[in-house]
Amino acid sequence: MGKESKRPSCGAAVTICLFLLPLLYIGIRRSSSWQSDFSSLSSWRMQISHGSGGLSSKNNTESIEMEGEFSKPFQRLVRGKERRELDTTGVSCFSDPLSDVCVIKQNVRIDTSTMTVYIAPENQPPMQYTVRPYARKTDNTCMEAVTPVEVRTIADDNRPACQVTHTVPVVVFSTGGFASNLFHDFNDIIIPLFLTSRNFRSQLMFAVTDFMLSWIRKYHPILAHLSSYDPIDTTKDRRVHCFPGAVIGLKYHSDFTCNASDVPGGYSTLDFKRFLRESFNLKDRNRTEAAFTRQEDQKPNLVLISRRNSRQFLNEDELVGMARELGFHVTVASPQRVANLQKFAQVVHSCDVLVGAHGAGIANSLFLPEGAVLVQVVPLGLNWASTTYYGDPSRAMGIHYLEYQVTYNESSLSDTYPPDHPVIADPNSIHLQGYRVSRAVYVDGQNLRLDLARFKETLLQAMQRLRWSAR
Template structure:
């Protein structure tokens, strides 16, 4: 009987609406009253979307208003894409999951969390028994030296007392450390910038960075990249000791390999090609491909200390004779990344001894040539840190392996010493022993005649079959 009365009442009101709707405003108001009269009592048509959503902390005035249920569902989907297999099952069932491998640990919460900057603690509330996780959010956990400079973050997951929120946010937090080996561009790109791209790119800048072990100079150096991956100002827990509420969180960064992106393991399927395109857009780099200049530009990475070219002047003269324009890159010149990235992007060839400066090859245009001079004892490191990644960067790669006579170690130890004859035996004594000898303890006297052959090969790779005169 009541349903019949409802239907009868609806029919009569529809007739009246047809007669009385003289204006759009009147029609909309009448429709709203109709909806209110015949809808279940728990639905209030005058509720706004803000009122229908639960709000952390009872309507805190510092709250950043949510955009709606659809956005939360989208964020959950994007967070979920970062995990697979058992980790995804765990995330789906509990809202929290951690994955640990040889290099890093990454924990993900796809439900509301509280980040207490004062305590360096992240609360992930649930009805489960409380569990504690200690995470060092830096992608080199296998290196104890690096991890000395990375402060652990405590994650409390389960039924626990929660601090009050001082601020609410409508995007997930990404918590990572700028400690470790920052100050070395290879490590900055390898353990922070590329992992940030892998972890965050598919969020479309809708994340907020919480950076522990905060280094203002590092944030300033990479401001262009950080501001493209997140549209929000970074949070420094050391300065801002307040509690922040987020709809989800990522603690730590995904890592694949040295200067590498594994296409099949990245949400969205990004590759090194995509990362280089991202860098070109970020730094407004002009050249996607090697510039067509009368004389190809060669940038020589000049090291002031270990692995220094002792006859650099002679090398430059030979390079000019082959027809190269020469740019000498010193550490001072490389310090301003915004300017240096554009400079590298204008070059066709990069030459340098094994070392961090070669990581700037990420800014080379496609088709450029990297020539790595391989010091004695550093064959494995040279190939794995730079040789392998070069191909993925669409950079052509050549190695120049020095002879024992070209290393200063020959005069220091003598030609028959194990340092010269059997480097492997030195590495068996421990990495730090070998590092002091081969990384920090040798300089290079290049055989210019022999090295010339390698640069002629570089010319050929550029399509210059005969050296320019």
């Protein structure tokens, strides 16, 4: 009788394979899920604590020299006096009306336990500069929720030793402030983050103060297109990180806008919209071109942003019915639907007309295709905010803008205040009492019942704009 083989029989091998296949499938699914939406919190935190993204192969107590490929992106962030200062000393800290920024083109050590950035005083006189890395510095209420970052020079011997050394620069920003409001997410963080970091071509890391995991998950497609590395959660990772350069704070241009002539130069609002299409994998669609290929019986798509807590359309069903009678295919976007940004971006990008009352939901106009129409319904007392935050910037987005201003009888404020009350007759006097006072009245305390005949004229104008785009 021959010796028994140590190799299992064919039947046993099949049994083992059948047993292992489900485990292998689960492992692959878990890995894929984490990559797509950070679904595993424990894996996410472990990656931050122990991952090797961006780590240098050198001993982590050594310095890293600024590589030539990183020099130009830093220089593009400054101009004039600040550029000369950066080239001479390797550091330039500057302010504009809404943000403070420090650009550091030399080795830095960041102690995330104290949010202190240490730089060597080689060509730099002693300095200590504090940055709250969120682009709304004149708003005291907002900035109270933003952790300050201290930038200071200190002799090399007195700096804390590197515990983690990275081979790419870092941009430090905050998800505090007014984060989780769609308008402020884009206006205060994402557009400035795009302007500040796009020149690095993904070869940089993000260190995030006031870290909100839900925010990181929501905007993961954008962050992943700006950086090839996982962001550092400075509220959990309390080590000393060393980088070959850093930008503390974000460069801000204007409300909901990129100015191609400002620093960093070359990026327009249309460039940002194209970047969003790439990030959310939106099919490149130009409304003007689409209109030429539209079938005779194909209806233009209208998306109505539906509100529930304030500034809601009290006669929403009648509005929808009227729009359908005019020939629109109408989609009512509930708050739950709007909350799923990745899916709703697809909905908005496929529509021809976006309609909504002034509020954060109008920020979804960033996903409109060029040549589409934005119809903003302006409640009483919100004229300035409506025009400044959405009306003026829409021109740079390549979309048509229509504004429907409600009258006294269309606002629920008419149930409380007579026509000669300052709330109605002199909104500026209410705004001068402070944002909390005016918000309670005009933002949180107002609903709308639109005049159907009057609003019909606005929708007909939208139809005309679509036809004009097709010429």
